[in-house]
Amino acid sequence: MKERNLARMIELNNESDPTHANAKLQDPIEYDTISPVSFNKIESLKEEVKYLTDVYWDTDVNPDQLYSLFRGDIERIGHIDRINLYRRLFMTYDWYTLLSLIPPDRLREALSAPVLDRLYPKSLKDRYLYAKSVLFG
Numbered sequence: 552m553k554e555r556n557l558a559r560m561i562e563l564n565n566e567s568d569p570t571h572a573n574a575k576l577q578d579p580i581e582y583d584t585i586s587p588v589s590f591n592k593i594e595s596l597k598e599e600v601k602y603l604t605d606v607y608w609d610t611d612v613n614p615d616q617l618y619s620l621f622r623g624d625i626e627r628i629g630h631i632d633r634i635n636l637y638r639r640l641f642m643t644y645d646w647y648t649l650l651s652l653i654p655p656d657r658l659r660e661a662l663s664a665p666v667l668d669r670l671y672p673k674s675l676k677d678r679y680l681y682a683k684s685v686l687f688g
Contacts, residue, residue, distance in 0.1 A: 620632075
């Protein structure tokens with residue numbers, strides 16, 4: 552089931568990328584038919600999805616929906632919204648992992664007051680407030 556969902560996410564991702572219009576993955580096992588660039592993109596996508604699903608280890612959440620929430624395609628999954636997703640990411644991963652995971656255009660949203668106000672302990676909140684002040688003034 553997860554392999555099929557991942558294959559669909561890769562297919563949707565490739566549809567939005569004109570350089571890989573012909574690189575649709577029909578079967579996740581067919582790695583020998585994928586170019587090295589596409590293979591790296593697939594591995595990167597798998598890693599992102601794993602990071603996202605790992606922060607919700609205590610909740611049964613669909614990886615496709617979680618990735619769509621992270622990308623901004625949907626607003627919420629049940630009780631999970633993007634604020635909650637960013638909060639869990641900040642509380643789980645180190646700064647450099649977050650920088651590799653969160654796109655630069657979404658960093659301002661991730662460091663917004665609604666997210667930072669929900670962080671604990673206070674020292675963690677203070678670290679991200681400092682990062683926000685350095686990045687965005």
